[in-house]
Amino acid sequence: MNSSELQNKISAILTPELESRNWFLVDCKVNGGTVQVFVDSDKGFTIENCATISRFLEGELDKEFNFSSSYSLEVSSPGMGKPLKVLRQYRKYAGRKVSVLLNDGSRKEGRLVSANDNGILLEEIKTEKKKQTLLGQIEINFNQIKSTTVVVEFK
Template identity: 30%
Template sequence: MRQSIEEIVTKLVLPFTEREGFELVDVEYVLEAGHRYLRIYIDKEGGISLKDCQTISNAITEKLDDIDPIKENYFLEVSSPGLDRPLKKDSDFERYKGKDVEVKLYKPLNGQKQFEGNLIGLFDGDIIKISVDDNVLEFNKKEVALVRLSVKI
């Protein structure tokens, strides 16, 4: 089975992020407005600085050039996942239990595709539960397009 670019880059980047004490949040390779972007999201306790992003960018650029997993031209971006970070890994759902989240579905449920509530957790690796106005809502992870932390201003 052919590995995706994201999988190859994740394996490449992980030793560098771990060595520097960062969490590798996500790797994505996307086409936007005719340009390809390789985005690497990192985090650490207390947040990420521009210097942190530069450290990881410098550390992996040569390795990326050596293994050359991407044949097309692309832009490399290393950044923080932001305050409204997406929750993707099982550990994200554990870490952010009790926090407010937004859940976006691929298809409407009772005429609604977006929900906001307090994260109860991820159960059996498949079921996301949130509390909305004293009601517990359950979503099958396969039907969820995005779960991210909700930012209140």
């Protein structure tokens, strides 16, 4: 089974289980003998949640083929520094400050107001010398976005 087939298999196995718990799959990567699965929920994701999904997935994959002797499985939440990948993450972080890298190389920063199937609404903010200026709201289509990360703010 090649890595793309394995990723599709993992997604097919996990999606119903995750949905039953109100969790969602963010990403799945296969690199050599390591399988990394990134899972999240609207209210945060704990180590116990990761362990639950890891046991479930390993058991399901072992039924199909000798997974645990062929691969190492890592299940985690994506973490704050990782780019947002799925619509549900964008919705989860509505109201938070984000940095959006566009395909043309430019960057927009501001508050994520909302997200829909087509893109995001951003309240753009320009920061100069610790002073923030509100530039207004802009709509950005997902096909224009290279990556979006949540900006950690300290108050």
